[in-house]
Amino acid sequence: MKTLKLEDLKNLDQQDPLSEYREAFNLPKNTIYFDGNSLGPVPKTTLNNLNNTINEEWGSDLINSWNKADWINLPQTLGNKIAPLLGAKAGEVIVVDSTSINLFKVLTSALRLNENRKKILSESTNFPSDLYILEGLNRISNNQYECVLIEDDDNNIEKYIDSSTAVVMLSHIDYKTGRISDMKKITDYAHNKGALVVWDLSHSVGVMPMDLHNIGVDFAVGCTYKHLNGGPGAPGFLYVRNDLIEKVTQPLSGWLGHSNPFAFDREYKPANNINKFICGTPSILAYKAVESGLNVFEGISMEQVREKSIQLSEVFIELINQECDEFEFKLFSPNDSNLRGSQISYMHENAYPIMQSLISRGVIGDYREPNILRFGISPLYMRYEDVWNAIMHLKKIMQSNEWDSSNFMVRNYVT
Structure with a gap:
């Protein structure tokens, strides 16, 4: 050699x-930076973008910027910028909340779709926060689910998926080892057994091509502060396959997930698109930082x-x-x-x-x-x-x- x-x-x-x-x-x-998988560096355009938001959109235009600068649609706009990085279609991705909260939402949604099944599969080596969300969800559901954490060195997850499996919840890339799970193989096998799959893409988005829509992935979540360079504590994103969006319900029925938020109806009527996964008011300064990070990827x-x-x-x-x-x-x-x-x-x-x-x-x-x-x-x-x-x-x-x-x-x- x-x-x-x-x-x-x-x-x-x-x-x-x-x-x-x-x-x-x-x-x-x-500085030699080998920690972009925890927090990406600052894009040079972020400072100008935030200054403009603070001094002009917020500073001068005040509340008018919800309409004038289209703040209100940033969750969808940024979701559509992330979609090509995931191999997703427009309207399948939205930027909201944190990865953990989004996991709670989509995992609950998946379980409601498969309500007659009670087994949830994950890996013991999955990111701990994902496992905490699973544990907490099961606890508030009166421990009705059998949560199986696989410990399998041969990485043959499929053999644990059977007709009782409701949801398979996995990370695409293991946060410690960097091992890639075979998304297509596992998703196909789960579907053949009638199970749904939730993928955490936090360590893969922005560094490798994906094909979520064509593979038929049901749900996915991820963060924007790692390889997407959206800033510390930047909001997460979630993906729902378009043919599932109208069918699903999510547990956090916040006002901006309403079909007509500014009608201020007393009764909650969820939007019939990806907007139903919005809860509260988006943090505009954080979203503007994410916007700068995503703009770097245009044409790449x-x-x-x-x-x-x-x-x-x-x-x-x-x-x-x-x-x-x-x-x-x-x-x-x-x-x-x-x-x-x-x-x-x-x-x-x-x-x-x-x-x-x-x-x-x-x-x-x-x-x-x-x-x-x-x-x-x-x-x-x-x-x-x-x-x-x-x-x-x-x-x-x-x-x-x-x-x-x-x-x-x-x-x-x-x-």
């Missing part, structure tokens, strides 16, 4: 068809994004093997790039202080329990040269035992 050199990676950067998009982001000097090929993601990941793994083989890092993500999302995870007994040492050098990844260093791969702004520099920092940290310092042992609340 050829030894990788810095010059090789600089050549890849020069040939990169996505290199121009790096300029769309405000990236701090001397998600196939090219995925191709670069794989190439960056392969270079990362190859450089770890080449430069840090002696330091006992164990790849926790799938070695097969076809099974791996846009992140690389390694296990190491000293993972936390090693990551803190990296962060002190401006190489920002994150840590996940119990011993995982996690590196997000964000193709729109990440360079191949960044990967080289990051691994060189890691090598120096390990050679010098720099990580073995009390400064890096203290656990921060957010890891």
Whole structure:
């Protein structure tokens, strides 16, 4: 195998068809950012967009901007911007609330459609918040559901789906390992057994192409603050397949989900489109930040994004093997790039202080329990040269035992 050199990676950067998009982001000097899978960086247009919203739309036009600036339709407008990234149709996606609240809504909707079945399948390794929502929903439903959390190393979820299964609730990409679940295979199998499927797309939207509508996915949720770069605490989104929208009911019947909110009827009459999943008034400043993040994706090929993601990941793994083989890092993500999302995870007994040492050098990844260093791969702004520099920092940290310092042992609340 050829030894990788810095010059090789600089050549890849020069040939990169996505290199121009790096300029769309405000990236701090001397920072290599491997944490876009937790919080994306600020698009440069966000500041102007928010300033205009604050100073002009809110500052000058005040309440008129609900109509004049079309604030009222931002949930649908932004949903339609996300739809192409998901392989969804216009009117199937809406930006509302948080991922967890949206999961509660669509999971309840799915269970109501399959009300004669009482088994819900998920994975024990699913994102904890998703499992908490499942637990809470079952509790307020008087524990009428059998919640089965699969622990299966061979990733053969289908064998657990049977005629009693109401809903299968899964993450498309595992938040720790980066393993991709086969969305089409699982969805098809679930449908053949009469079950519905809810997918959490938080770690896949913005970094890989999807085909939700054609696959026949029933429901999906996701966030906008990771690879969509919508800002900390940005609102989530949800997807409902268009032939289900008129059939479903959702549990949080807020006023903007009404068919005619400004009639102020005492009786709730849900909208007959995706609007029925809106609850309360949208947070316009947050939505405007999301708008800037989504505008970056206009005209981008998600196939090219995925191709670069794989190439960056392969270079990362190859450089770890080449430069840090002696330091006992164990790849926790799938070695097969076809099974791996846009992140690389390694296990190491000293993972936390090693990551803190990296962060002190401006190489920002994150840590996940119990011993995982996690590196997000964000193709729109990440360079191949960044990967080289990051691994060189890691090598120096390990050679010098720099990580073995009390400064890096203290656990921060957010890891």
